[in-house]
Amino acid sequence: MAAGRGFADEHDPRRLIESKTLYEGRIWNVVSDTFSLTGDDGDVLVRDYISHPGAVAIVALDDQGRVLLLKQYRQPAGMSLWEVPAGLLDIEGEDFVAAAARELAEEADLTAGRWDVLVDFFNSPGSSSEAIRIYLAREIAEVPEDQRHTRTEEEAEIEHLWVDLEEAAAAVMEGRVHNPSAVAGILAAAHAARSGFTGLRPGDAPWPEHPSQRSHRTAAEAGR
Incomplete structure (x- = not known):
């Protein structure tokens, strides 16, 4: 695949089946997500990670x-x-x-x-x-x-x-x-x-990748 100027990371949420907190810390938590890559219940993965405020x-x-x-x-x-x-x-x-x-x-x-x-x-x-x-x-x-x-x-x-x-x-x-x-x-x-320094984004440019700017479906909604 040839790279072009238009390539970019993309928002690509997968179906969340369950999310639970394994550890609550002073600043961040450790959570465990159960999700499906394809939407098929037979293709389920579990990933533990730090939930961080950014x-x-x-x-x-x-x-x-x-x-x-x-x-x-x-x-x-x-x-x-x-x-x-x-x-x-x-x-x-x-x-x-x-x-x-x-x-x-x-x-x-x-x-x-x-x-x-x-x-x-x-x-x-x-x-x-x-x-x-x-x-x-x-x-x-x-x-x-x-x-x-x-x-x-x-x-x-x-x-x-x-x-x-x-x-x-x-x-x-x-x-x-x-x-x-x-x-x-x-x-x-x-x-x-x-x-x-030409072409820089202004300080108030949108930051949709920050977790607070993304909409998250609940596990119940994801299971529908």
């Missing part, structure tokens, strides 16, 4: 063409990673751009006057429903000191570093940066910069 991440770019990186410790990896500001979409009904602005202020003490969408992706679609949107934030300004968020726990150790965008992209390609949002966001921003 997240936003921000490539903050200053007027010198530098991207802001944060150094933060991550227990599952056992490493301190260079990342971009990011956070969970764990406030029900919160606008996606508002969530990104909140995270930029909380983690980086910054505001942005312009927001564009860089890239959308699923972090691990075979094992999690986590959808991530990465924004490009420009027209950067500092949050006044008396209005800054008090960072606690791992966030209290955050270090900030402004890095030239092409240097950051080189660090990704050399295997020195591993956080998925940083990898995807930096490379997307470096690509977009070569065309002067």
